[in-house]
Each structure stands twice: as structure tokens, then as C-alpha cells.
Amino acid sequence: MPTSLRFARASARTQQSRNIIAAIAGLALSAVTSVAAAQDKPPLKLGALMDMTGVYADTSGPGSEVAAKMAIEDFGGEVLGRKIQAVFVDHLNKPDLAASQAREMIENQGVEAIVDFAGSATGLAIIEVAKARNKIVIVNSAGSMRITNEACTPYTVHYTWDTFSQANVTGLATVRKGLDSWFFLAVDYAFGQELERDTAAVVQKSGGNVMGSVKHPLNTSDFSSFLLQAQSSKAKVVGLANAGNDAITAIKQATEFGLTQGGQQRLSPLLAFITDIDSIGLDIGQGLLVTESWYWDLNDETRAFTKRFRERTQRAPTSVQAGLYSSLTHYLKAVKAAGTTDSAAVIAKMKEMPINDMYAKGGRIREDGRMLHDMYLFEVKKPSESKGRWDVYKLLDTVSGEQAFQPIETSRCPLVKK
Known part of the structure; x- marks a missing residue:
């Protein structure tokens, strides 16, 4: 073979190798750039205003903090390439303090949504702060009917129970x-x-x-x-x-x-x-x-959640704590589906998507913000019927969400079309 031909083929192979190396380097650089970009994104911050030491501490309190952390971990810890962070604060059952804390969270800490807040007075104060700033609030512990009547907002969800x-x-x-x-x-x-x-x-x-x-x-x-x-x-x-x-x-x-x-x-x-x-x-x-609204021993799913919860707390979850886990998970699913944290887009997805998890089956959020789900009448067991400390209820009846909650026709929420 002529020397010139051998030289040409060798040069071609060399160039091909260089192209492959360049492509690999480009892919590696792209991957590094993508990771760096994801790491540069600010975290998605969620606020939890709780009664950590007062009269509602057993119902929500530290147990609700555990439930929120479990929801974030089970979701994978991030959404839309952003790490999920929860900010937990004790509102001490003081409405003025709760309102101030909510403003601080939203305006200075960049919180996108607020959850929990035991106590109707504190809840209503927080809702007003969030309403003025177009932020989502998910009520799990408070039960006042004002939340889905006169005080309803486009961004409020009343999730677990009400009076x-x-x-x-x-x-x-x-x-x-x-x-x-x-x-x-x-x-x-x-x-x-x-x-x-x-x-x-x-x-x-x-x-x-x-x-x-x-x-x-x-x-x-x-x-x-x-x-x-x-x-x-x-x-x-x-x-x-x-x-x-x-x-x-x-x-x-x-x-x-x-x-x-x-x-x-x-x-x-x-x-x-x-x-x-x-x-x-x-x-x-x-x-x-x-x-x-929920009990830990209803089915295999509720028992599995309770097993993991008790490993962390040595206690069974309350219905409020289970509801917080469910509502926070539903919010994160809606953020992922919407592709944004914009409140209007996320709340639209929350109302569009059904809720099927260990807390509720076929749950849905109405236009007034009320989440419809089954409610239960229980009878407290005799000591001889109980197998342990938290084995306390016998199920007597199940009432559907449509029957359990205030009919939409009688709602006093300004958002409800008459």
C-alpha cells in the first residue's frame, strides 16, 4: 500500500478518535452543568405553624412534624429539581404571633405554602396573611366552619375535619x-x-x-x-x-x-x-x-404507615397527623404535575387530581376548599377487647364525604357560584 494512502487512513482514524473523545467530554460537561444547575436552584420551602407545647400538642405538635418529614422523604426529598425544606414554628396558640410568623415565612424566608396550624383563631389569622400574598394554606388541625364559609380563599384547603x-x-x-x-x-x-x-x-x-x-x-x-x-x-x-x-x-x-x-x-x-x-x-x-376522619387500624395501608410512624415516635398517629402527611404529599404531587410552584397553577392541580392514599380513597377538593372524604363513627373498646395501648376503636359506621360535610348548596363561601 502506498505510503500516502496509509497516512491518510491513519489520519482519518485519529480524527475519528478525537471526535469520539470530544463527544464524550461534551456529554460529561453537559451532565456536570445539569447537576450544577440543579444544585443552584433554591429549595422549595414549606412552612408548618404548629402548637408544639400547648393544648393541641398531642393532637398535632411534634407528631405532625414527624408526619411532614415522612411525607417529604417518601416523595424523594425534591421536586422540579429543587430540594424540599420544611420550616417548623411553634405559634403558641396566639393569633397575633401566628400572623407575624406567617408574614416572616412568606416575605423573608420564601415559603411557598403553609400547613397544619392547630386552633381556629390562629388558623384564620394565618389564612388572611396568606390570602394577601396569594399563598396556599392547608388546614389540618383547625375545625371552624368559617374556613370554608366566610373566610374561604382561592388558595385555602380544609383537609381533615370540621365542626x-x-x-x-x-x-x-x-x-x-x-x-x-x-x-x-x-x-x-x-x-x-x-x-x-x-x-x-x-x-x-x-x-x-x-x-x-x-x-x-x-x-x-x-x-x-x-x-x-x-x-x-x-x-x-x-x-x-x-x-x-x-x-x-x-x-x-x-x-x-x-x-x-x-x-x-x-x-x-x-x-x-x-x-x-x-x-x-x-x-x-x-x-x-x-x-x-381516620384511624390507624382501618386497613393494611393505615397499619403500614402507623408502623413506620411509631418507630419514630413510639405513638400511634392521630387523624390530624395522618391528614398532614396526605395533604403535604398531595401538594407536592400537584407541584410536580403543574411544573411550577405558582399558587394558582398548583391549587388548580390539587382540585383536579383525586386523592387515593392511606388517608383517603376517592377524596377530592371542592371549589370552596373542602376536601371530601369518608368519616367514621367508632365505639371505644372495652379493656378486654383491646390488644394494646392504641387499640381503642371498633368501627360502627362509615359516612361518605358527600353526606358528612356541609352541602355545597348551603355554603357561604364567596367563591361558590349560586
Whole structure:
């Protein structure tokens, strides 16, 4: 072969090798550039305003912080190439402080959405701050109906429970079980009055009777006279339109009076969580009728989530904590689907996408921000029926979201088309 031809072929092979090396180098540089670009993106910050030390600490508090961290980890820790960071703050149940903290999070820390906030007064204060700045808020712990009525906003989601569903489900499901006569012990301020009014209305609408009611002062230590009136009414159900220490004191004293002895009368706290039952104990709490939005022992999915949660906390999750995990996951899925953190685009996806997870099946977010999902009536177990500390409920009835929550036709939300 002529020397010139061999030289030409060698030169061609050399050039080809150089082209391959250049291509590989280009790909490597592109990959490095992409990684660097992703690392340069600011994190997606989410704010969680919680009651970490006060009256709602067991219901939400540190357990909600764990649930939020689990949701972020399970999602993969990032979305749209941005690391997900959660900022946790204790609002101390002070509305003014909560509003100030929300402003600080949004304006100075770049928080895109705020979740949790136990307590309706703090929740409503935070909603107003977020509304003025077009930021999404997801309510898990607060129950005021104002959140999806007069105070509703285009960016607010009410996810777990509210006072209407608590009253409605308890009244509807008990009457369906033949417990069709009621007497109310109500704390003497707006909260108790609303719970009594709403529950009485659904009892009567369902074909039951209200045998009477009595009001008691907030934080009273002596329920004897009120319980005697309830006992003499011979109503099948004594509804406790109160919460916290008032409900716990009334339940303990009702047991001492023998009000529920023999099963002639049943007690139903209209707002109670698994942590309240744990505090009371099954010796006293057995037979109570309780409405909740979720329970850890409903199915394999709820039990699997609870197993992981208990490994971190040594406690079973409350319905509020499970709801926080679900709502935060739903928000992150909507961000991914929208391809942006813009509030209008994300909330549109949140309302468009169904919710199917360990918290809810076939859940959906309505135009007023209410997330519709099943609610449950439980009976508290006898000690002999329980297999352990958190094994406290027997399922009596399931009420669909369409039946459980306020009908959209009666909504007072300005966003709802009439």
C-alpha cells in the first residue's frame, strides 16, 4: 500500500478518535452543568405553624412534624429539581404571633405554602396573611366552619375535619344505629352552642328526638347537676358539646355517677381524638361514641404507615397527623404535575387530581376548599377487647364525604357560584 494512502487512513482514524473523545467530554460537561444547575436552584420551602407545647400538642405538635418529614422523604426529598425544606414554628396558640410568623415565612424566608396550624383563631389569622400574598394554606388541625364559609380563599384547603362533619356524622350515624334520642351537655360559648345546634338538627332530620339540653361553664370542675339532668332525661345518647378538659372531666364523672352503667345511656363526645381516649383510658372510656376522619387500624395501608410512624415516635398517629402527611404529599404531587410552584397553577392541580392514599380513597377538593372524604363513627373498646395501648376503636359506621360535610348548596363561601 502506498505510503500516502496509509497516512491518510491513519489520519482519518485519529480524527475519528478525537471526535469520539470530544463527544464524550461534551456529554460529561453537559451532565456536570445539569447537576450544577440543579444544585443552584433554591429549595422549595414549606412552612408548618404548629402548637408544639400547648393544648393541641398531642393532637398535632411534634407528631405532625414527624408526619411532614415522612411525607417529604417518601416523595424523594425534591421536586422540579429543587430540594424540599420544611420550616417548623411553634405559634403558641396566639393569633397575633401566628400572623407575624406567617408574614416572616412568606416575605423573608420564601415559603411557598403553609400547613397544619392547630386552633381556629390562629388558623384564620394565618389564612388572611396568606390570602394577601396569594399563598396556599392547608388546614389540618383547625375545625371552624368559617374556613370554608366566610373566610374561604382561592388558595385555602380544609383537609381533615370540621365542626359540621363532627356533628353531622355523629348525629346521622347514631340514629341509623337506633340511638335516636339525645340530651346535650354543652359548654356555654359559641363552640359548644354550634356543636349542639348542628348535631340536634341532624338528629331531628334523621328521625330522632332531642330530649333536652343544659349549658355548663367553661373549665368547670363539677358536672354533677348537669349529669343528673341528663340521666333523668332517659335519652339514649348524652352528647358532650365540649372538648379537652371539659369533655374528659364530664366523661370521668359520668362513669362515677353510673350514667352509662347497664348500657341504658351512651356518651358521645362530639370532638375527641385517639389521644383523648388514651388519656382517659379504656376503663372509663369504654362505650364512648366518637367520630373521626381516620384511624390507624382501618386497613393494611393505615397499619403500614402507623408502623413506620411509631418507630419514630413510639405513638400511634392521630387523624390530624395522618391528614398532614396526605395533604403535604398531595401538594407536592400537584407541584410536580403543574411544573411550577405558582399558587394558582398548583391549587388548580390539587382540585383536579383525586386523592387515593392511606388517608383517603376517592377524596377530592371542592371549589370552596373542602376536601371530601369518608368519616367514621367508632365505639371505644372495652379493656378486654383491646390488644394494646392504641387499640381503642371498633368501627360502627362509615359516612361518605358527600353526606358528612356541609352541602355545597348551603355554603357561604364567596367563591361558590349560586
